[in-house]
Amino acid sequence: MADWQTSSSDSVYRTQWFDVRRDEVRNHNGKSLTYSYLKLAHPGACIIAVNGEGKILLQRNFRYPIGKTVWELPAGHSDGQDLLVAAKRELLEETGLASDDWTDLGSFYIASGIANAEQRYFLARNVCPADGERDEDEQITEQSFFTIAQIEAMLKAGDIQMHAVPIGVYLAKLHGI
Secondary structure (H helix, E strand, O other), X not given: OOOOEEEEEEXXXXXXOEEEEEEEEEOOOOOEEEEEEEEEOOOEEEEEEEOOOOXXXXXXXXXXXXOEEEEEOOXXXXXXXXXXXXXXXXXXXXXXXXXXXEEEEEEEEEOOOOEOEEEEEEEEEOOEXXXXXXXXXXXXXXXXEEOHHHHHHHHHHOOEOOOHHHHHHXXXXXXXX
8 A cells, every 4th residue: 555554444324335444554654644534435437329310428427515506427336337338228218218339438536535435437329219117216307419519518617517637538538648
């Protein structure tokens, strides 16, 4: 662990989705610290859903921890299953859409200083309406497809605060960066 040593590790609060941990550690400088963090049970899946016109789906969803409704990509927890399976399920549950053309765009850690929250990003091309069970617990208030130019303008204006990294990775690939 990069010269860090853990002397004790305790679970403060646990659910089926996560574990709040409190560890006593000695860091790389030898300083003793109490390090509290969130350990997710499973990584998440996030989907860049693109329709036949090349437009990207964004949805407005209320997020309780920040008390805001934000534009974001469809995303959610895996239940320990394959992350592509989780991505397909989340896309259908949140949007009523499906795709037969999927690409794994990689993963990154969200808030790595306080959590092990890994999220894998997928590109779903040519999404179209599909039958399936919708998740009624989500508070998605709006869904719309946006052009690349609109997405870029929203990113510059700060209108997209969730999932800006996978959108940026996708846009960079489109621009050959």
